Amino acid sequence: GAVVSQHPSRVICKSGTSVKIECRSLDFQATTMFWYRQFPKQSLMLMATSNEGSKATYEQGVEKDKFLINHASLTLSTLTVTSAHPEDSSFYICSARTLKAAFFGQGTRLTVV
Amino acid sequence: QQQVKQSPQSLIVQKGGISIINCAYENTAFDYFPWYQQFPGKGPALLIAIRPDVSEKKEGRFTISFNKSAKQFSLHIMDSQPGDSATYFCAATSSNTGKLIFGQGTTLQVKP
Numbered sequence: 001g002a003v004v005s006q007h008p009s010r011v012i013c014k015s016g017t018s019v020k021i022e023c024r025s026l027d028f029q030a031t032t033m034f035w036y037r038q039f040p041k042q043s044l045m046l047m048a049t050s051n052e053g054s055k056a057t058y059e060q061g062v063e064k065d066k067f068l069i070n071h072a073s074l075t076l077s078t079l080t081v082t083s084a085h086p087e088d089s090s091f092y093i094c095s096a097r098t099l100k101a102a103f104f105g106q107g108t109r110l111t112v113v
Numbered sequence: 114q115q116q117v118k119q120s121p122q123s124l125i126v127q128k129g130g131i132s133i134i135n136c137a138y139e140n141t142a143f144d145y146f147p148w149y150q151q152f153p154g155k156g157p158a159l160l161i162a163i164r165p166d167v168s169e170k171k172e173g174r175f176t177i178s179f180n181k182s183a184k185q186f187s188l189h190i191m192d193s194q195p196g197d198s199a200t201y202f203c204a205a206t207s208s209n210t211g212k213l214i215f216g217q218g219t220t221l222q223v224k225p
Contacts, residue, residue, distance in 0.1 A: 006156070032211055043202060043215045044157070093156050097211055101147065104156035 002028050004096050006105025013084055013112055021079045021108045023094030029074035030096035035067070038091040038107075050077040084112040116140050117205050119216025126223050132190040134219045136203035139184065143205040147213070148177065148188045151200045160201075161188070193223045 003026040013019045023033055031052045036044040048069050049057040056069035066088075068080040077096075081088055093107040119136045126132045138146075145164055149157035163170045163177040163186065170177045176189040190197055203216040 004156075034212065041220075043217050044213075046212055046214070049210075049212065091154075095213065101159055101162060102206070102211075102213055103159060104149070107154070107156040109154065 002026075002096070002098050002101075002103045004094065004103045004105045006094050006108055008108060009106055010109045011111070013110070015085055015112055016083055018080055018082045019084055019110060021081075021092055021094075021110075023077045023079070023096070023105050025075045025096040028096070028098050030077075030098075031074060032097060033071060033077040034095040034097075034102075035069060035077075035079050036093045036095065038093060040091075044093060047079075052077075081110065084110070086112045088112050117203060117214050117216040119203050119219060121219060122217065123220045124222070126193045126221065128193065128195060128223055128225050130193050130223075132193045132197070132221055132223070133187060134201055134203070134221075135185065135187045136205075136216050137183075137185045138205045138214075140205070140207070140214075141184070142207040142209065143214075144208055145206050146177070146179065146186050147204050147206075148175075149202045149204065149215075151202065151218075157202060190221075193221075195223045195225050197221060198223050 005024045007022045033050040035047045050069045050071040052071045058064045071077040089112045094105045116139045147162035148160045151157045161172045161175045174191045179186045201219045204213045206213045
């Protein structure tokens with residue numbers, strides 16, 4: 001299957017700082033990528049759809065000013081958690097689609113202290 | 114967003130047994146139904162997927178059964194192994210949006 005690489009896998013940051021997470025499609029181009037959030041022992045919740053060259057589309061209830069998404073190229077989307085707080089601590093996962101299927105990155109464990 | 118219901122929440126199966134996980138959806142616009150396997154601390158990995166024009170798809174020990182009229186689909190894991198112990202998610206999407214909507218997940222434990 002296609003490879004989606006996410007970086008970093010783990011990050012700890014101080015409350016009030018910003019954190020950037022990168023998602024790359026390594027062997028295919030993705031005009032659309034998706035960002036999910038997963039709490040412990042829960043399912044994946046779609047946060048936003050990242051569109052190359054245009055603004056991201058956010059799901060209801062997701063603060064677009066807190067979760068900044070940039071899809072600057074066909075192989076890279078970034079999620080920046082701004083002014084992070086402890087309640088933003090979670091597992092963030094990106095996804096990119098080929099014509100056949102959706103593939104996921106390894107996930108990023110964010111801990112805000 | 115809760116348009117895919119998955120059961121059971123947890124499942125314990127003996128090695129060599131059959132694991133069965135069920136999902137039901139509401140949105141008739143969904144036209145792609147994948148199953149993902151997730152290990153702790155990792156992203157979901159695609160296992161197998163089906164489109165509504167077929168009623169069954171088999172890949173190795175994994176089989177999806179699909180009932181379009183009932184809007185239900187299930188994953189069968191034959192000859193379950195301890196290495197299959199993981200969380201399994203069903204999902205659904207439509208070609209129009211590409212957004213995957215996930216079920217709640219099933220934690221499978223296969224006992225040796």
